[in-house]
Every structure is written in structure tokens, then in C-alpha cells.
Amino acid sequence: MSRQSLSIALSGSGGSGVMTTGSMLLEAAGKAGWYGIMTRSAGPQIRGGEAAALIRVSDQPLESHDDSFDLVLAIDPASLGRFMGEIPLREDSVIICDMAGGRRDASLPETLAREIDLPMKKMAKAVKGGRPNMIALGVLARVIGLPEGSIGGILEKVLRAKGADALEASQACVKEGYAAGAELPAFSGPPITDVPDGERWSITGNEAAGLGAVRGGVRFVAAYPITPATEVLEWLAGSLPKLGGVLVQAEDELASINQIIGASFGGKPSLTATSGPGLALMTESIGLAVCSEVPVVVLDVMRCGPSTGIATKNEQSDLNIALNGLHGDAPHLVLAPTSLSDCIFTTQWAVHLAEAMQTAAIVLSDQSLGQTRAIVDKPADIAFIAKRNVPEVVGETYRRYAIGDSPVSPMTIPGQPGGQYTADGLEHTEAGAPSSLYDDHLAQLDKRSNKITNFNFGEHWADIDGTGDTMVITWGSACGPVREALSRLRAQGTEVRMLAIRLLAPERPEDMRAALEGVKRVLLVEQSHSKQFYRYLRAAYDLPAEVKLFHRPGPLAFKPGEIIEQLSDWCGSEKL
Amino acid sequence: MSRQSLSIALSGSGGSGVMTTGSMLLEAAGKAGWYGIMTRSAGPQIRGGEAAALIRVSDQPLESHDDSFDLVLAIDPASLGRFMGEIPLREDSVIICDMAGGRRDASLPETLAREIDLPMKKMAKAVKGGRPNMIALGVLARVIGLPEGSIGGILEKVLRAKGADALEASQACVKEGYAAGAELPAFSGPPITDVPDGERWSITGNEAAGLGAVRGGVRFVAAYPITPATEVLEWLAGSLPKLGGVLVQAEDELASINQIIGASFGGKPSLTATSGPGLALMTESIGLAVCSEVPVVVLDVMRCGPSTGIATKNEQSDLNIALNGLHGDAPHLVLAPTSLSDCIFTTQWAVHLAEAMQTAAIVLSDQSLGQTRAIVDKPADIAFIAKRNVPEVVGETYRRYAIGDSPVSPMTIPGQPGGQYTADGLEHTEAGAPSSLYDDHLAQLDKRSNKITNFNFGEHWADIDGTGDTMVITWGSACGPVREALSRLRAQGTEVRMLAIRLLAPERPEDMRAALEGVKRVLLVEQSHSKQFYRYLRAAYDLPAEVKLFHRPGPLAFKPGEIIEQLSDWCGSEKL
């Protein structure tokens, strides 16, 4: 059966190099003109343990894995067991596996799929310095229909550093594998098209967020490492110095958030990235940024909570803390990318918004968006950059927290003569002097809240799509599978609307009312045990009478087919 | 006019001793058989600056100040200006003030009230070592109708430490004042009744919370000082050692929350107290208590936020962070006392609940409850104490996080042979070993959430009162003025229901449905700018169609008359 997309899983035990193999396969697919995604799955071990690379390729942009896998290659049969929950197979799926003895390996999990023995270890042994994963690379390339040449350049790029011998051995292995693949059942992959150079990118969500940050103007980052946010920081540590920016590895999250507040006070757009536990440590000082009106961006790459939870796995359960985790009345911005490549736009926009409104913005990315690598269309250049309201000339009576025509008051930058003021987390007068009076408190609370509720956010608050009286409302990494589900339904003639909320706070009641016009039924999709998104929507918006909730905790990702199933009560009776 | 209660304000500049005077007056009133409350109002200065003691006495228990004051005594005329916003006066109010020159002091604010000059400074000078505030004490006692003897014992108790001379001087001053008071217009105070010894207490909300804690069984406290929670800690620092307990002053809030988790893991019911900024620092580790299922109680005495805000003033704006401030899905308990003396019950109950469910409980008191001193009826002894499910014998295969018939699994205490386990903030199996599997995660998330949603909380989740189809829903220190408003309405024949929510999390949908039976209109009252209570109720409950919101930020307290005004649209048309 020819499919629009091909899903491939590659598993192995520690050190077998499945991740490298997977990445190279993805890049080869990209070079050949396909879109693709790859996610990594691994146990808690830092090194060793089992690992699996989950890959999907298509001639259409991809944002989600498929309901099931077409092809599994297990370098070590036993390694597959750990991941079977994440690798649903069908009867017509194929498992290629090294039985290393001819007999079916007992450690290979029982499935419906067809099993094919391939002595990859033996084949690798035949090549001096050869490794089974490179055999596997060749096999997979052939079986899914990639031209042999597509691997060559990538091998060279990746293995150059390892020396000529290693490169040669790998080349030989890939060749062997490619030849062996010819004997195996072939999958007819998506059509191969020629894509002009530079039109497609290979990028992870974490890199995308980093890129969005610097595009938006961020030039100062302070942070403390934490999974799964570290790659954002690693990318920024390499890139910021090129731009005259700097990343400081701080002693803890309390230091990182305060360092960026200091740097931003000094005029530099600033950001930190963290995950749930780090965000929790930062909330006191995010409140300081809100109260003192110093723009900062905090990127939270979510993982399974509570507490340390499951550090390497996905969940959308920091919505509560992002929206409501600050003490006192502390209005701020909360945004979430609606796809992997949207990590660029949303982070960049967050920088722009934080600077424009002189407040704190929290961006909720997640492990799934962040650590997935995708072949995507080259992202657009977007105009949003940091632009702070800095007064050109300062009069005799500059008042930093003046309540004027606009609730965003001009903000001087140290060094500016006559603009001196004390930024303060204490409640203050318009001039910035501490005040404990009701009138000052109310005036400043109004100011800080009006500036974000009255802002003109335009169309970007959500991605709205489709027609009909049924709507799916979702956010973050759950958008991908929903989008694919709805496009499948559309292909079958069923129209369902989709609302992917990018701006979670402040609320947009008018926009929501307009978006819900004509909607009778709503399905909410979120990856949280305690229905955080549902409860947020209830508090913030008036939803139609018929609301259905599809939620579960991490780490199991949603599949497009599951969304369709959830909709089948409603859509089934009509058109499905 | 004879009133049910008398409201007296006493103001002075720094060092004038108005707070001592106020406290002594309150105690004298208590001794005389009155109920009373006293709140303190002061500027940001640690010492010096202006201060005012706001006192109200009655023959009925009091939980709120009145709409206006009957009597003001200003030791320094200028000091009054600072507090006029908090001291509404009527035409028939009286200001007694030392004009210190016979002419009206220009610094005395203009009001409608009648002004009476009394040369307190001069009178004090006439007594060796005399002080104007002691003159004032005598004057006030006389004017409001307290017997002269009611002051004597108190003077002795308070001033004993200062030596015989000081005591004598004060006694002489009080006598002078009392005599002078006879010349001034008298107020007919509430009837003086004889109350048996020990039947009335003088206590602050902060002391009450401390008492509730130790009554509930708390024997370990670690904390870092912060206004307005410090008095809870001060009381506990003195009282715990008597009970074989201990208070550790920690290096910061991160230490205090973790110290109490450690102590509770060791089997001691444990508590910390803090305010907004400290709570924000603790949320990461409160999540640890939730995930590792170690009972702890965190008392948050709220103040104006955001950030440092107004540290000495009241607001109900930590509701968001208390309910939703933990990262991940972290179900926990949130409670709030519904009156000053209820600080005892609610804190005690919180200890009981946290221990019974092996989870974290956050108790939201506030500056107004905490720092008000009241003469109250002796509180009942309540049976709720800490009782943890500790297995007597541990079998071969003890599993700390077992999912059995009850979601509360038996918890061993270090020292117990065979009960060894590792408490963990990582997701875990039933045995407590780290796990990153969906099934374990789901099972433990269910366990942690079921144990609190399935618990039988009984009637205590809320104080429910009254009849009729109009209801006021409120919480915390806002309950006091609401209660008085409704009792005034009742006295006029108008019935309005009241729902004061003590258990804010978990939600009680059944109980709420029952409470709302027959309710057509709801008025919500809360002291928060961003409508935190309203949004919480929207998210958690189905409210009647007609909902009205009366909210404002701190520090202005609600007055009973304001609540009546808010209800007048509804009740006015019917019966008012």
C-alpha cells in the first residue's frame, strides 16, 4: 500500500548508535526532498540503556507521529520491548531484526507484524571497523526508497571528525546495507522532489526557540541547565557571542531570573529558559519583573511533573503555574507555540510583546516540541522585534511609573541623564517612591493590568482554521496530532474547526467570542491529568454548552487517529 | 445615640505609645465583659512615623470594623491625617485632640466631626514621668464607660517590668485622664456584663494559627521571618519547646520548606509559616511533598502583592498561587480560616487533613486576620489531631506507594524495621523505584488525586448560613464584614444566605450543588484586583446565572455597609 508518509522506528541498546543513525536518515530524507520528524526515546540512563529513534517522513509537512509504524529496525531485539508502548504496529508492518542465530530471538516482543531476520552484526564484522548501525542506515535508506547518494555527504559531514578510517568503514557498511536492502520488501515512500537549496531547514523546537529569541532581539541570557530546556541554552551559548550577546551560566534559577531582570533594566532584551522545577523557583522574581515593569522572557520547556516527575518526557502540565503561579495580582503574558517551527515565531513575538508592554512573558514550549527534530519549510522572516518605549529626552519631572494616556509609561535606561529612577517591587507612586496607600496601589494595579489587556495583539492570539459547528480547541504540542486528524477528516469530506491558542494570557474575550461564532460543540485536547487547560478555559471564557474533554497525562503522545475517534460521536453521525 | 458597638481610633506620632494604649484599652474592655477587636495601622517606618490603633467594642462578638468611627483621640493632631482614609467619621463623631495651644491645630484634618481640645501633653507634664498616652487611656476609659478599676490590673501587668516609678507615673496619669474624661461627652457603651474567668480570650489571628498548629499536633516548625507571618513564628518559638517541639530559624524559605519535609518524613507533624514572596519560593518543594506524599502544612499570611507589594497591609491575592502555583499536576489542599478565631480550627484541621491524606496543605490566612487582636469566646476543644496511617507491622513486601483499596497507602517512619523505602519526587512505582512509564505515572497521579477528592471532609468545607434566594459567597477576612452585613439585614427582616468557603481545594462539587439549591443570585466578595476568587469559582463550580462581583485590592477593608449597598439592588427591591 502506498502511503502519504512512512513511519520508521529504530531501536538498539546503549552505545549502538541508533540516534546518530536516525539523525542521518532524517537528514538524508530531507536532502531527498521529504519532510520529516524524528523524536528520541530513551530510558533514564545517561549513557547505555535502550534507545529508540522514531522517524516519520512525508511529502507533506509533518507535526505528529502516525497512529502506527510501518517499519521497525531493531539492532538488538531485546531493546524493542522497552518502547513497544510507543511503537504501535499493524499486521502489515515489518520488523527487521538481527536474530543473530537464525532462530527467532525470544527477547523480541510478540507483535502482529512480519519479522525479517537480517544478520547486521555479522555483516558489520565483515567490514574492518564496521558497525551494525551503519549497516542499518544503508538498509533503511534502500527499503524506504532513498537514493544511495543521499547518504554520502551526510556521512562525510558527521564522521569527518572521527578520521578517515572511521569514515571509510561507515561508507562500506552503508553500501553493504544498501545492497542487502534490495533483497527486502520495499516500501514505496513519498514522491521524491527537487527542493532548491536553503528552502528546507532541519531544526529542533529548542533550536527554534533560541533562534526566535535572538531574532526578537535577545542579547542577554542567564540560565541554569535543566532537561529538556538545556538545548535551547546550548544553542544560545554558541550563537549569542556572535551577535555581541552573552549567556551566563548562573548558580541557580534564582540567580538566572534576577540576572536577566538586571540586564533588561540595563536595556538589553533578556531571556532565560528552564523547565517546571526551575520555573517554580523563579516565580517570586517574575513577580518582581511584573511589579517593577522590567521586560523579561521566561521560556519553560515542560516535562512530566509534579516535582522532578519524569524529566525526559512530555507533558502540558505547567499551564497552571505559568498562568497563576505568581503571588499577588501580577498580570503577565503567557504564550505557547502551536507547532515546532512556531517556536521561532512565538518566542520572537514574546520578546516583542514583553518589551512593548514592559512586563514578563512566559513561553510554554514542551519536551515534545523542543526535542523533536524536523525537516520544515524555511521559516518566514518576521518583523516583530524588541522595541521598548524609551523616552528620547527626559523632562524635569520624569516619572517612571506615570499614568498617562497609555498605561505603558516611557522607560529610561541607565546612562540616560535625567532619567534616573528606582525600579521597585514595593508598591510605588508614579515617581517610583514606595507607597502603601490604596490609591497608589489601585492606580498601579490598573496600569499593570490595563497595559496588557488593552494591547492590540492582532490575529496572532490563536491559529484558527476550518469551518463547521464542531471545534477542537487545543494548544502546544497537542496541536500537531489535532491538525493532522482534522486534515484527514477534511480529506474525507468532514469539516471540523480548530482553535490553537497561542496567547494564553491575557484572555481575549472578544476574539474568543468571534472564534466560537456558530460553534455548537467543542472538543478540548490537552496532555494533563488535572485538566488544567479545561479549567483555564472555563475560568476565562464562555464555552458552548456541549464540551468534551480528551486529556491524559504524559508521556504518551496523542495520535491523529485518537482525535478522530474522540470526534466520531459527533462527526460520525453526520458524515464519517 | 446608644449603639450596639463603639468604634474608637487612637492616633499618635512615632513613640507616642498609641499601640500600647490601645491594647490596654482593649484588654480593659475585655475584662469589663465586652467583646472587641483592635487593628494596628502604621506607616512603613520600623519605629517613629505615625501609628493608629483602631478599636471596636461590643456586647456581641465582633469580626469587622464598623462603617464609621464614633470617637477619635489624636495625641498628635498631625498624625491623624495619614489614617483618615481608614477612619470614616460622621457628624456626630467626636475628635478629642491636644491642640497644644488652645487654637485649632491646622494640621488636624478637616472633618464633619465635633472637635474637642484636651491638653494631654500638659496634663502629663504635671505628673513626674507622666506620658500623654496614659492620660489618653484614662480619658478613653471614662468616656466609653469603663469602670476605673478595669485599668488597674492591666497597668500593673504591662508596666511591672518597667519598674515602680514608671508604674506609679502611669497610674497617676490614668487617674488624671479618667477624671478629665468626666467633663467630656460620654458615650453609652454596650452593657457591661460579668463574664466568668477564662470564658473570654484575648488573641490575635496569628497566635490562633500557632495554637491551632500545636493543637493539631505540629511539633516541628522551620521558618524564615516575614511580615505579617512573623508573629505566628514568634508565638511558636516560645510555645513549641514547652511541648517538646522545636522551631528552627532557617537560612531562607527553600530551607524551611525542605526542613519540614525532612522532619515530617521522620514522623513529626510539621509546619512552616510565610507570606506571598516566601510561598513563591516554596512551591517547587511543596510539589515534592505532594509527589513523595509527605504531609506538611504551609501557612501563608497574605499581604498586598505583587512582589514585595505592601508588606504590612491586607489583601487576598495569593489565592491563585496557593491553588495553582505548583508545576505539574500536583493536587494538594488549600484552606482558609473564615474568621479570626477560626484560625485555630482551620489550622488544626489542616494539620489533621495533611496527615490523614499524606499531602501538602496550604492555609491562607491574611494580615487582617493575623494581626488583629480580638476578645473572643473561649474556643472549643476540637478533636481533629494528626493521625497518620502508619502500618503497625510491615510485611515482607512493603510498598510505600501501593495502590490498594484506599489511595492513602500506609507510610512507615524511619526507625521502623522492614519499612525502608525511598521517598521520591521522581515518578515512581508502587515500591518507590523511579519509573518513566506511562502506566506508573498515571497510576500514581490517580492515587495522589483520588486520595484528596475522595476524602470525606464532612460539613467543614464551608460555613453555610441563612435562607433566601440571594447568597453571598466569600472567604477569609472578607467573611467578617459580610457576616455583619447579613446580620444587620436580618435584623431588618431581610434574609440573605452566606457561604464562606473554608476548603478551597479540592473542590466539593456535590456540596456546592447542595449549598446553591434554591439560590438565584450570588454576590461574590473578595479583596483582589484580578478577581482571583471569582475566576476560581468559575473554573471549579457551576454558579447561578446571576453573579455580581464586589472586589477591590487591598489595603482598604470591606465595611458591612458596603456589602449592604452591593446587595441593595437585589434586596432593596424586595424588602430593604
Add this chain to the structure above:
Amino acid sequence: MNDTSACSRLGPKEYKSGVKPVWCPGCGDFTVLGSLTKALSGLNIAPENAAVISGIGCSSRMPTYLSTYGFHGVHGRALALATGLKVARPDLTVIATGGDGDGFSIGGNHFLHTCRRNPDMTYIVMDNQVYGMTKGQASPTTEPNWEKGKLTPSGTGINPFQPLVIALASGANFIARCSSSDQNGTAKVIMEAIRHPGFSLVQVLSPCVTFRPEQREWKKLVQPAPVEATSDPAQAARRLLTDEGLYTGVLFKGHRPPYQPTLESTIDQVTELDEEFQL
């Protein structure tokens, strides 16, 4: 606010904002405010080019009373905030101020790591061995047998924190002790601290007359250190471990280069970063 684009030197008074301090009459912090304005004036630093950063506490109110830029942040985080500012804006004179509670209790970790990181800034700690603002609890520098601490009624029973020793051990580049009883001497030391590259710690013994009235005696007890500042950490350690905490003056001057990442860019356009993602 002052406009100092003109070049004339401003007097110390012109470094005051005019906001009235909330401090108790007689509090040592008044004098420190005076020393600081004198130092700023003495160094002729334009108010717009200085930023004074603090946490929370009586002593942390300092920025509000100055006509420089200021940041009154949250409790314990002044050094982190100041570090961010200094790294991003090396052209500014950055001064952190605060108390013993703010700096050594809740702020202890930033103290350690800022000494270690050694950014070019000055940290003035008004040490009164008590939490003034929260009305009289023991601080890390409180002696173990002080029984008036409201949370430690039998004394803390634990060793006081030695700020200068810890500063030395963690790498501070300039260490001095002053007494608020000597306004001019303190001003001079602050000037030297600001001028010295790297992280400078100035501990000022500044009495809390309200909760530690006995500290009024400090002015009689302090005395200038009998020896010159050393730049040998071992020697400094020996001296600091044996002095009674009452020698004033500059006690250590190191030579470590300050932490300051370069802010020179190597590419012109953000879009040049796109390349690495292109297939």
C-alpha cells in the same frame, strides 16, 4: 532628578533623591547613605551612570534615597540582579547595597558565587547583626548567645557567619570593613572599592539602634587595622581569622581579573545564523 550632562562636579547632596528615609532616628544607615553620596561625588560619577541595586531590608532601602539609577529588588537577590546589569552594561558603575540578612542568609548563595565570578562591582553590606525590617530576629552574623532574637529566645546557639572570611575563601577581589560611625573613612573606602577592579566587598558595621541598641558602643570599639591591606590570600586569611571583627580599613586587595564576557559581535545580521539550519 539631576541633569548632569554638564561637567561640573556634583556635591554629595545632589546624589540624594529627596525621598525621606523610613529609618529609625539614629540608625547607622543614615551615615552610610552619607558616605555613599560622598564617595559618588568624590569619584565624580554622574548619577545617570551609576546604578545602586538592593534586596529587601532597612538597609536595602538605600537606592530610593539616591539620585542615581536604582533597583529595589526582592529579598536576597541583589547580587544576581547587579551581576546581570554589570555584564550587560559594563560601562555603568554598579553598586549593590543591603543587610546581613539579605546578603548572608537568604542571599548566601549569590554571595558565594558573585565573589567567585568576580564582576567589577562594589557590594556594601550594612551589618547590624539582626533583621531590622522584620523587627528583630537573629541574622547569620548574630552572636550565638543573643537571647533577644524573637525566633531564637535562647540564642541561636550557632557560630556566626564570617562574611569577610567567606568572601576571601570564595574569591572576592577587595575586602574592607568600615564603621558607620566614621562617615568620611567609610566614604574613602567605598571610593577605593569602586575603583578597584573586580568584586569588592565593604562590610559596614551599622548599628540597629532599635533592636540592638548596644551597638551604639561600636563606635568606641572599632579601630583601624594595624597593618596595611595585603594581596596575599593566605596572609589575609590568617588576619581575618584572628581579628575580632572590629578592625576597619581595607583588609585585602586581590589581582584577579574581573569577569566580563566580551560584547563584540562577529556577525552583522541575525539572519547569518540561518545557515546552520539549511539542509
Add this chain to the structure above:
Amino acid sequence: MNDTSACSRLGPKEYKSGVKPVWCPGCGDFTVLGSLTKALSGLNIAPENAAVISGIGCSSRMPTYLSTYGFHGVHGRALALATGLKVARPDLTVIATGGDGDGFSIGGNHFLHTCRRNPDMTYIVMDNQVYGMTKGQASPTTEPNWEKGKLTPSGTGINPFQPLVIALASGANFIARCSSSDQNGTAKVIMEAIRHPGFSLVQVLSPCVTFRPEQREWKKLVQPAPVEATSDPAQAARRLLTDEGLYTGVLFKGHRPPYQPTLESTIDQVTELDEEFQL
């Protein structure tokens, strides 16, 4: 789980829980686990009477692998959690374990104040001069020119944190350094540390073979300190400031009494407290 109400001495193996460590093959922490079980066995501490407390990091996984009571808390807070436990339950043997990042970076403030407070517990830090668990960033003990730190590609450029010097300066009562290459020697030092009253710090050089493979060389570089442990802080300071971080053994043993508030009650009934409120 072991039932040790019987009196026979348990062997080291019986102090293991049987949960398989997630550590990389060759990680130094395996040996430290061995040393710790040997020490517990050597001291004949019943597993139910010991509690091992940690934060987050590879090294912080320790409690899970032991058959004692354990707490795997959050990053950086092990000492605070352990302090609460020890103060509440002085009868238990409390041991904190963790890494250089957990203990000296995010946990630095608790490190300072626990040394100062001096509760009777032992703190074992597996120092590998790197953040292992988060895959290879510089830690406070990393040398300034290590360029493989993923967030500091040109090196940190800042002075390494000196844990033993800071411990001494802030009042730790027992200070030792070990190497994971010497399992028995480390076990002995841990036994001595547990026995010594007050707060004991045992730094174990424990290679991260994955991100700092060069640390495999440590086993060749470490050597027993040439002198006996001193109880004179000044002498200890001199030694610690000059050793290259490679001398092993007990380096300092102090005599400060441990922090342990009494848990004796003076009244029988909570209701006796009511009196003070009665009018």
C-alpha cells in the same frame, strides 16, 4: 527489604536495595555506593535506623540503591531536608549524598548554613567537576579553562569553588577528601565521619567517565595527605589553601558541639497553653 530486628551484623550487600543503578558503566559513583554500604555494615547500623537524603543528579540517585530509609528530594535541597530530619529525629543516622552541582551550585546556601549550624550528620559529595545528569555543563568545581562545558564553550573563566575551604570557613566539624578509586579507604573515612559528632563533609573525587573521561587519571594522581588531621582551623586553612585538591584522608576534625535543640517537653497538655490567652 531487610528485617534487622535480629542482631546479627549485616554484610555490605544487604545495604543494597537491589534497584539497578542508571549510572554509566565505569562511573565512580558505583564505588562510592560500595564504600557507603561497607561503612554502614562496618558501623553495624541497622538499615531502618539510617536515612540517606539527596537532591538531584547522577550521584543523588544514591538513596534508591540502598536498603536504608531514603529521600530523593529536589535539586539542591538535600542538606535542608536532612537537617529537618536530624533535628526532629536525633536518634537516626542521617547521611546526605549528592554531587558538586547539587551541593555547591544551587545548594550553596544550605551548604554554608549547614556547616555553620553543625547538625550531627555526614555529607558525602561525589565531586566530578561537572553536571553529569544534565549532560556535561561546568560545575562550581570545574577548572576555568575546561572548554567542553556545553554552556561555557570558551571555559567558565572563573575560579573554581573550594568546597573544603568554604566548609572550614563556615564551620564544618569534620572535613575529609577521598577518591572513589579507593573503595575501602573511602569506606573507612565515611565511618569516621559518621562517628564524629557534628557536621562532617566527605568530598569524594568520583570520575564522570562520560563527560570527563580524563578523570580516570585521578586514581593515579591522588595521594594520602602527608600529615595527620588537625583540629586547628587556622592550620587546616593553611593546608587546604595550598593542597592541589588531591590529598586524601581526614583533613580536619573540630570540637564544636553539634546543633541539637532539646526535645524534652516542660508541660503535659497542649491545653496548658490556653492560659496565656485567658482574660
